[in-house]
Structures are given as structure tokens and as C-alpha cells.
Amino acid sequence: MAILDTNTSEASISPGRDRILRVAAELFLTKGYAETSLRTIAEAVEMRPASIYHHFESKDALLTEILSIGMDAVTTAFDAVASELDHGEASERERLEAHVGGHLRALFANHAFTAAHVTVFPFVPADVRTAAVPQRDAYEAQWTDLLREIAPALDNARTDALRLTRLSLFGAMNSAVQWFDPSEGSVDELAANIVGTLWNGLGSIASGGTD
Amino acid sequence: MAILDTNTSEASISPGRDRILRVAAELFLTKGYAETSLRTIAEAVEMRPASIYHHFESKDALLTEILSIGMDAVTTAFDAVASELDHGEASERERLEAHVGGHLRALFANHAFTAAHVTVFPFVPADVRTAAVPQRDAYEAQWTDLLREIAPALDNARTDALRLTRLSLFGAMNSAVQWFDPSEGSVDELAANIVGTLWNGLGSIASGGTD
DNA sequence: TTGCCAGCCTAACGATCGTTCGGTAGTCTC
DNA sequence: GAGACTACCGAACGATCGTTAGGCTGGCAA
Numbered sequence: 258m259a260i261l262d263t264n265t266s267e268a269s270i271s272p273g274r275d276r277i278l279r280v281a282a283e284l285f286l287t288k289g290y291a292e293t294s295l296r297t298i299a300e301a302v303e304m305r306p307a308s309i310y311h312h313f314e315s316k317d318a319l320l321t322e323i324l325s326i327g328m329d330a331v332t333t334a335f336d337a338v339a340s341e342l343d344h345g346e347a348s349e350r351e352r353l354e355a356h357v358g359g360h361l362r363a364l365f366a367n368h369a370f371t372a373a374h375v376t377v378f379p380f381v382p383a384d385v386r387t388a389a390v391p392q393r394d395a396y397e398a399q400w401t402d403l404l405r406e407i408a409p410a411l412d413n414a415r416t417d418a419l420r421l422t423r424l425s426l427f428g429a430m431n432s433a434v435q436w437f438d439p440s441e442g443s444v445d446e447l448a449a450n451i452v453g454t455l456w457n458g459l460g461s462i463a464s465g466g467t468d
Numbered sequence: 469m470a471i472l473d474t475n476t477s478e479a480s481i482s483p484g485r486d487r488i489l490r491v492a493a494e495l496f497l498t499k500g501y502a503e504t505s506l507r508t509i510a511e512a513v514e515m516r517p518a519s520i521y522h523h524f525e526s527k528d529a530l531l532t533e534i535l536s537i538g539m540d541a542v543t544t545a546f547d548a549v550a551s552e553l554d555h556g557e558a559s560e561r562e563r564l565e566a567h568v569g570g571h572l573r574a575l576f577a578n579h580a581f582t583a584a585h586v587t588v589f590p591f592v593p594a595d596v597r598t599a600a601v602p603q604r605d606a607y608e609a610q611w612t613d614l615l616r617e618i619a620p621a622l623d624n625a626r627t628d629a630l631r632l633t634r635l636s637l638f639g640a641m642n643s644a645v646q647w648f649d650p651s652e653g654s655v656d657e658l659a660a661n662i663v664g665t666l667w668n669g670l671g672s673i674a675s676g677g678t679d
Numbered sequence: 680t681t682g683c684c685a686g687c688c689t690a691a692c693g694a695t696c697g698t699t700c701g702g703t704a705g706t707c708t709c
Numbered sequence: 710g711a712g713a714c715t716a717c718c719g720a721a722c723g724a725t726c727g728t729t730a731g732g733c734t735g736g737c738a739a
Contacts, residue, residue: 273716289502289590294696294697296697305718307699307717312716316697350674379587380587407670417661424643425640428643429632436631457669458667458669459618459666460668460669462622506727516688517727517728519688521727521729
């Protein structure tokens with residue numbers, strides 16, 4: 258899956274450009290956007306600051322593309338899982354687990370790009386944020402629809418249960434990026450684990466019975 | 469509950485100082501730490517930049533105190549709930565709901581101070597971060613212990629279920645700060661809602677049965 | 680009345696920021 | 710081999726950053 262050549266009509270893969278994107282995404286993720294200077298990025302890719310402007314219009318444009326790549330990765334993963342599921346007859350739980358697995362795989366495969374979305378997004382310049390919002394909202398809507406299909410009873414405007422469930426799920430999935438090491442454990446196992454927790458609930462294993 | 473006079477041995481409440489803390493916390497939360505200049509803070513409190521240095525040693529020191537106030541607020545809330553629960557005989561679910569309510573109340577009462585912890589923390593300067601880590605870890609441990617007591621079966625090192633549950637719960641609680649309006653709905657209802665979702669699980673209301 | 684100090688000020692410091700201008704090597708085309 | 714283009718560079722621009730030095734002012738203590 259070619260994640261790095263977003264909105265490039267031709268397959269014009271520039272090693273320098275890609276390197277900048279990858280390194281900058283990593284730095285933005287770990288240090289923050291404002292905290293990462295173009296000189297830091299340039300040093301990390303063994304270039305001079307001015308050279309970055311040959312590939313990107315501005316620092317903001319660089320960030321915008323990084324965020325877009327990240328959303329593309331998870332959106333593509335979601336669609337791929339959805340079309341796979343179309344063929345068979347999967348249970349609700351299996352559907353959910355498949356999508357969680359897809360999200361997690363995209364998360365770890367494009368680590369810095371997708372994770373940057375989680376941590377950096379609240380603080381990016383207003384222009385960059387508004388540019389990224391539609392893509393984010395669309396992905397969010399895909400999950401909302403999925404959860405609504407799986408558990409229609411959640412869709413109660415008064416209690417916001419659907420929203421809460423989605424947020425809990427995203428919280429669990431996205432925070433995994435900060436502690437789970439895919440080289441040590443299987444991502445599928447992690448997905449099964451997350452869905453299991455969400456599916457069965459705490460009540461089923463509480464020490465004092467099921468209330 | 470006097471949240472604002474942390475580590476001040478005497479009750480020396482300075483209006484100017486408190487104002488700076490409150491406004492800075494709000495700005496750090498919404499715009500980010502590096503993105504918020506001392507001149508912006510000064511303007512917001514109707515002072516000159518230099519005046520801030522009469523109250524705080526540096527920008528980092530200001531942030532350090534803000535983070536500390538935030539952790540104090542939730543820790544104090546947790547302890548208060550715990551000592552209240554000591555008297556009666558609460559069920560597991562009631563205990564959990566009481567603590568979630570306590571966390572949420574502290575979250576909304578000291579909005580900017582506690583919420584700053586959630587969004588800003590990953591990017592704060594290294595010195596500030598290491599200073600804040602012990603307080604954070606201690607609060608995290610309180611919740612881990614609580615969840616372990618409520619559902620000992622979660623404590624399985626292989627599957628990380630305990631960790632996942634805590635992260636899901638924190639994800640749901642802390643993200644509430646970004647969309648829940650305490651003037652429109654009751655925080656207790658929100659707590660009951662969050663715990664209800666976590667307790668019963670998705671399986672109990674899935675459209676296709678309980679798997 | 681004098682002295683002190685908290686609280687805030689003006690003015691400026693050096694450092695660092697994103698960005699731009701005018702190049703120079705190498706490669707490819709005709 | 711002339712011209713064009715890609716990829717990069719050195720050097721500098723103005724703006725903004727956190728921070729500091731030194732001064733003013735009003736109220737409280739002696």
C-alpha cells in the first residue's frame with residue numbers, strides 16, 4: 258500500500274522528499290509542531306534548512322501533508338476491511354474486531370503519520386486544522402456508522418452512549434501507540450483484547466458478581 | 469477546596485498571580501505551550517511581559533505549577549471519594565461510578581489545569597515533564613489499584629487487560645472535557661453513562677445477540 | 680516622616696524562528 | 710555542447726521569542 262505518494266498524480270517518488278516527510282512526522286509526534294524547528298528537521302535529514310523549501314512550500318504545508326497521509330492510511334485500512342467483510346457473513350463482534358485490527362495495523366505501519374494526528378492536532382495552526390478537519394470528520398463518521406449498525410440501541414441522543422463508546426474505543430486504540438510494541442506482541446491479539454474488553458464489559462468479571 | 473494555593477505554606481493569595489495561573493492554563497490548553505508566548509499571556513491578564521517574572525521564575529516554572537495544580541485537583545478528588553466510600557458498603561459498580569464522578573467533577577471544576585495535563589503534557593520541555601511524572605504516576609496507580617480490586621480477573625500480565633481498561637476509561641473521561649457542557653447536563657449522569665457503557669459492554673446490546 | 684517592599688513598568692538584550700535570495704553542482708534533452 | 714531542470718547550498722532577512730536590568734509608585738511598618 259503506497260501511503261507516501263498522496264495527491265501526487267504520477268508516481269514521482271523523491272527520496273529526499275519522502276525522507277523529510279517521515280523524519281518530520283516523527284519529530285512532530287515526539288516533540289510537537291511548534292517545538293520542532295525546520296533547522297532540527299534539516300539536521301535530522303542531513304540537509305540545510307533552505308533545501309526543505311525546494312520540496313515544501315512552508316512548514317505548515319509540510320504538516321498539512323503529514324496529517325493527510327495519516328488520515329489516508331486509516332481510511333484506506335477501514336475501506337479495505339469493509340470490502341473484505343462484504344463477502345462473508347461475519348458476526349457483529351467479528352466485524353468490530355476486524356476494523357479495530359485494521360485501524361491498529363495502519364496505526365503501527367504508518368506510526369508517526371497517524372499518531373501525529375492524535376497528539377499534535379489540537380495545537381496545529383488554524384489554517385492547517387481547518388484543512389484537515391473534513392478528512393477527520395469523514396473517518397469519524399465511518400466508525401459512528403459502524404457502531405450504530407452493530408448496536409443500534411447506542412444511538413440515543415439523550416445519553417450520548419454512541420459517542421462515548423466511540424471515544425472509549427478510539428482512546429484505547431490510539432493510546433496503544435504509546436505503549437504497545439508490535440515486535441513483541443501480535444496486533445491481532447491486541448485487537449481481540451480491546452474488543453473483548455469493550456464487548457463483555459467490566460460487569461461480567463467484577464469480583465462482586467454482575468450487579 | 470482551595471486548589472490554587474499549592475505549595476504556598478501561607479495563605480498568601482495574590483490576585484495577580486492567580487489570574488496569571490488561570491489565564492495561562494487556559495491558553496496552554498487551547499493553543500499549546502510553545503504556541504503561547506509570554507506576551508500573549510501578559511496581554512490577556514492586562515500586564516506587561518516583564519511583570520510575570522515578578523510572580524514566576526520562568527515560563528517553565530509557570531507551566532510546572534499549572535500541571536501540579538491539575539494533578540492535585542484530581543488526586544484530592546480521588547482521596548475524598550475513597551474516604552467517603554469507607555463508611556458505607558458500596559458495590560463494585562457504585563465505587564467505580566463514585567470515582568468516575570469525582571474525577572469528572574475535578575476535571576470540570578479546574579478545567580484548564582487538569583485538561584492541560586491531557587493535551588499539553590507530551591510536548592512540555594523535558595525538565596518540566598520529569599518534574600510532573602511522579603505525581604502523574606501516583607494518580608495512575610490509584611486507578612490501577614481500584615480497577616484491580618473491582619475486577620481482579622483483569623490483572624493478567626499476558627493480555628494487558630487491566631491497562632487497556634484503565635486507558636479506555638481515561639480516554640472516555642478526559643475526552644469528555646472537549647465536548648461535554650456541564651451547564652447543560654449533569655456530571656453525575658455523565659459518570660453513570662460512562663460506567664454503564666464500560667460495565668455492561670457492547671455485547672449486551674448488540675443487534676445480533678450476545679455472540 | 681522615613682524606609683521598605685510588593686507590584687508593575689519601560690526598554691532592551693541575545694537567541695532563535697520561518698523564510699527568501701542568489702547561487703552551484705549534476706543530469707538529462709536536443 | 711548549449712540549455713533546462715532538479716536538488717541542494719550559504720548567507721542573510723525581519724519577526725518574535727524568553728528573559729533581564731533598572732526604575733517608578735503606592736501602601737504598610739517603625
